[in-house]
Amino acid sequence: MRTEGLSINLATVRRQWGLREAVEACARHGIGAIDPWRDQVAAAGLDEAVRIVKGSGMRLTGYCRGGMFPAADAAGRAAACDDNRRAIDEAAALGADCLVLVVGGLPPGSRDLSAARDMVVEGIGQVLDHARAEKMPLAIEPLHPMYAADRACVNTLGQALDICDQLGDGVGVAIDTYHVWWDPELEAQIARAGAGGRILAHHVCDWLVPTRDLLLDRGMMGDGVIDFPLIRRWIEAAGYRGPQEVEIFSAADWWTRPGDEVLATCIERYNKVC
Amino acid sequence: MRTEGLSINLATVRRQWGLREAVEACARHGIGAIDPWRDQVAAAGLDEAVRIVKGSGMRLTGYCRGGMFPAADAAGRAAACDDNRRAIDEAAALGADCLVLVVGGLPPGSRDLSAARDMVVEGIGQVLDHARAEKMPLAIEPLHPMYAADRACVNTLGQALDICDQLGDGVGVAIDTYHVWWDPELEAQIARAGAGGRILAHHVCDWLVPTRDLLLDRGMMGDGVIDFPLIRRWIEAAGYRGPQEVEIFSAADWWTRPGDEVLATCIERYNKVC
Numbered sequence: 001m002r003t004e005g006l007s008i009n010l011a012t013v014r015r016q017w018g019l020r021e022a023v024e025a026c027a028r029h030g031i032g033a034i035d036p037w038r039d040q041v042a043a044a045g046l047d048e049a050v051r052i053v054k055g056s057g058m059r060l061t062g063y064c065r066g067g068m069f070p071a072a073d074a075a076g077r078a079a080a081c082d083d084n085r086r087a088i089d090e091a092a093a094l095g096a097d098c099l100v101l102v103v104g105g106l107p108p109g110s111r112d113l114s115a116a117r118d119m120v121v122e123g124i125g126q127v128l129d130h131a132r133a134e135k136m137p138l139a140i141e142p143l144h145p146m147y148a149a150d151r152a153c154v155n156t157l158g159q160a161l162d163i164c165d166q167l168g169d170g171v172g173v174a175i176d177t178y179h180v181w182w183d184p185e186l187e188a189q190i191a192r193a194g195a196g197g198r199i200l201a202h203h204v205c206d207w208l209v210p211t212r213d214l215l216l217d218r219g220m221m222g223d224g225v226i227d228f229p230l231i232r233r234w235i236e237a238a239g240y241r242g243p244q245e246v247e248i249f250s251a252a253d254w255w256t257r258p259g260d261e262v263l264a265t266c267i268e269r270y271n272k273v274c
Numbered sequence: 275m276r277t278e279g280l281s282i283n284l285a286t287v288r289r290q291w292g293l294r295e296a297v298e299a300c301a302r303h304g305i306g307a308i309d310p311w312r313d314q315v316a317a318a319g320l321d322e323a324v325r326i327v328k329g330s331g332m333r334l335t336g337y338c339r340g341g342m343f344p345a346a347d348a349a350g351r352a353a354a355c356d357d358n359r360r361a362i363d364e365a366a367a368l369g370a371d372c373l374v375l376v377v378g379g380l381p382p383g384s385r386d387l388s389a390a391r392d393m394v395v396e397g398i399g400q401v402l403d404h405a406r407a408e409k410m411p412l413a414i415e416p417l418h419p420m421y422a423a424d425r426a427c428v429n430t431l432g433q434a435l436d437i438c439d440q441l442g443d444g445v446g447v448a449i450d451t452y453h454v455w456w457d458p459e460l461e462a463q464i465a466r467a468g469a470g471g472r473i474l475a476h477h478v479c480d481w482l483v484p485t486r487d488l489l490l491d492r493g494m495m496g497d498g499v500i501d502f503p504l505i506r507r508w509i510e511a512a513g514y515r516g517p518q519e520v521e522i523f524s525a526a527d528w529w530t531r532p533g534d535e536v537l538a539t540c541i542e543r544y545n546k547v548c
Contacts, residue, residue, distance in 0.1 A: 145418060145420070146418065146485070155457075182387070182423075182429055183429075184391070225387075227386065
């Protein structure tokens with residue numbers, strides 16, 4: 001079965017494998033692209049991670065993740081920016097296509113969503129020169145509104161694109177079906193993203209009915225209600241032809257299965273459903 | 275403490291009390307407005323429910339609920355419209371301010387969100403003449419995007435207002451903080467709703483961090499992250515001065531407490547937080 005155009009976000013097999021094992025397994029299945037997470041890279045050590053990745057010849061469709069900009073005080077926000085600069089350096093060393101940003105939610109104790117959103121724009125703005133110098137595009141990932149409080153206060157593609165318009169070059173969006181499938185403005189905002197050259201990544205993951213956990217009950221493509229071909233058509237019509245990256249957090253199901261079964265299923269569903 | 279301007283959606287005490295007990299308890303606490311559910315009215319019998327409600331002198335800030343329009347076939351959609359006409363009749367008999375609509379999600383087996391949304395517009399359109407004849411306003415309640423698949427495919431205030439614009443008189447919106455608090459367009463869309471005379475109800479309920487269940491872990495005002503005074507200011511600036519209706523689904527917390535404690539807490543938080 002076809003594996004061209006398929007990428008595996010390594011969160012999908014994070015319980016099964018470390019970085020080296022995951023990369024070797026993807027190669028074994030004929031998969032040519034991955035997106036590793038910072039904790040996976042840190043566990044291997046950055047230098048070793050670079051050797052693993054470069055040695056594999058894999059494309060990195062992204063590096064997960066920067067972001068988490070809002071904080072209760074200026075020192076916290078400065079520390080977040082410093083951490084994002086390090087993430088940019090790591091992404092550049094690894095040769096990733098982009099650094100994915102999960103922007104962060106409300107600071108502890110805060111109910112000021114508007115202020116948190118301003119902190120996100122300010123934070124990205126403060127690290128953007130560094131990202132441009134490293135030629136590392138920043139991909140804002142709008143997260144589902146159910147994460148507005150604790151993970152990401154950028155919750156629609158339109159909102160992410162407004163931030164891109166404000167900040168200029170070097171920033172774009174990662175479009176994850178799980179987070180955006182419900183949005184009545186989705187088709188129009190994908191077209192807008194394409195027209196602006198802002199689409200940096202396309203993640204796929206299904207919405208299960210019922211969803212039993214807000215974070216860790218995401219679905220394999222085909223097991224839920226998302227119309228993947230439709231969204232892919234909109235994305236390709238907007239000019240993006242890059243890989244579809246499978247990113248599934250699934251504590252009770254896919255994380256409990258053998259990693260090879262998970263990868264084989266990703267390939268099968270990518271061919272049948274996406 | 276002040277109870278003027280406070281309404282209790284009777285789902286908030288559904289495990290504790292039937293309709294008569296709930297109405298008596300609200301009266302005991304000095305609360306002058308409620309919003310009963312159809313199953314509560316059915317359990318009492320409609321005629322008896324009308325006697326209970328009219329005898330209490332309570333205002334009904336709404337009647338919950340109509341909706342659930344999408345269905346797999348034409349017969350199912352026709353049955354949904356018939357059921358909505360009955361709900362309109364009940365709401366009129368009870369003297370409710372409006373019939374709240376939870377519009378429904380995807381029909382079983384469907385991934386066609388756009389078709390489901392079209393079915394909602396068509397369904398409301400088919401019962402609207404009856405609602406107008408009964409002088410019963412229909413209040414579309416946009417539900418949080420996490421319910422798009424299984425409860426309501428109208429997920430933003432802007433989307434609900436687009437439907438109102440399409441359908442004309444006799445339809446408006448119920449604005450529930452729990453469902454809309456995250457929306458970057460909220461302030462603008464509330465202003466739009468007010469300018470169009472579309473605000474029919476204002477529900478209050480908090481977003482808890484963490485939220486442990488997608489449906490039944492909603493929070494008492496003050497226990498979560500929503501800025502109630504801010505949203506109320508936007509709503510009043512839009513010209514709506516009607517009651518704030520407390521609607522909390524809370525299987526593991528508020529539904530397990532004595533109903534009098536729940537009502538006393540609603541009053542306290544209404545005064546302190548809203």
